[in-house]
Amino acid sequence: MSLLKTKAALLRVARDGAAPLPAAPSPGAALDIVVDDTVARHWIVERPVGLADGAELDAFAAARFAALFGADPAVWVLRVDPVARARCWLACALPAVLVTELSQTAAAQGWRVRRLQSRFVREYNRHCRRLGPTAAFCVASRSGTTLGLLAAGEWRSIRVHPPLSRSAADFVQLLQRDCRRVGVDADGLPTFTVGSQRDRVRREP
Numbered sequence: 001m002s003l004l005k006t007k008a009a010l011l012r013v014a015r016d017g018a019a020p021l022p023a024a025p026s027p028g029a030a031l032d033i034v035v036d037d038t039v040a041r042h043w044i045v046e047r048p049v050g051l052a053d054g055a056e057l058d059a060f061a062a063a064r065f066a067a068l069f070g071a072d073p074a075v076w077v078l079r080v081d082p083v084a085r086a087r088c089w090l091a092c093a094l095p096a097v098l099v100t101e102l103s104q105t106a107a108a109q110g111w112r113v114r115r116l117q118s119r120f121v122r123e124y125n126r127h128c129r130r131l132g133p134t135a136a137f138c139v140a141s142r143s144g145t146t147l148g149l150l151a152a153g154e155w156r157s158i159r160v161h162p163p164l165s166r167s168a169a170d171f172v173q174l175l176q177r178d179c180r181r182v183g184v185d186a187d188g189l190p191t192f193t194v195g196s197q198r199d200r201v202r203r204e205p
Contacts, residue, residue: 008032008114013102015039015143024110031111032122033102037139037146040118041093042158043068045080057082061091088154092118120146120158123194135190136175140164140197147174149184156182164200171201 008030011018015038024031048060061080062073076093083089099116106113115122120139131137133153139146145164149157157178164171179186193201 009111010034011102011106012036012119013039013098018102021105021109021111027110028112029110030114031106032114033106033116034119034122035094035098035117036143037118037120037141037160038144039095039098040120041065041069041071041076042118042120042146042148042160043091044155044158045089045091047082047087047089065091065093083154086154088156090121090124090148090155090158092121094118120148124148127192127194131192132190134184135192136179138171138191138193138195138198138201140171140193140195140201142196145171145174145197147178149178149182151182151184156184164197 009032011021011031011033013033013035015036043065045061045064048056051057051060057080058078061078065071065073065076065078073093075096077096077099078091078093080089080091094116102116103113119141123139124137127137131150134151137148137150140163142163142165145161145167147157147159147161148155159178161167161174167174169177175189175191176186179189191201
C-alpha cells in the first residue's frame, strides 16, 4: 500500500487476497483499490442496435458475460465504458463478494473508496493519452499478461494470458495470435507496455 501525489492511498489486491488494510490517517481519506487482472473478467461489448438506455446496456452486457464465461452475472459487478460513437466498448467484471468485502473493510478502517478497478483499467486510464487510435496495450506482470487491442479508436480484443516468465509463447507470438483472432494486422502495430515484466516485451515504439 502506498500514498499517491493525489493524496489517495493505493491498495493492490492480488489473486490470493489483499494485504491487511491499516486505519485511515484521517476519517474519510481517499483510497484507490486495484484488483489483479487474473481476478477480474474483461471482454468487449459490441454496441447493440437501437440501444435505449443504461438498463438495456447492463442487461446486454450481462447476457454477453454469461455467454463468454459461463458464469452467473448476478454474482459479479459489471461495468461497461460506453464511449460515444464507438461500436465496441470495454467491459470489466469483479466478483461481487470481493467488492462488498473490500468496501466494507475500507469503511470500517475509516477510508473512502474513490476507485475500485482492475489493474488493466487503471493502467489504461493512466496511459491512454499516449496511445494512438490503433495500438496494442499490455500490462505485463508476474501474475499474468493482459493484452488489449485497439483499431481505429475502438476496442477489438482483450485477453489475459499467463505471465511471460511462465508462458510457452513469447510476446510476439501472443500478439500475433490475438491480432489474427480479430483481424488486426500485427505487423508494425505500435505497442505500449507497463508492468514488472515489461522488459520481456520487445515492441516498444
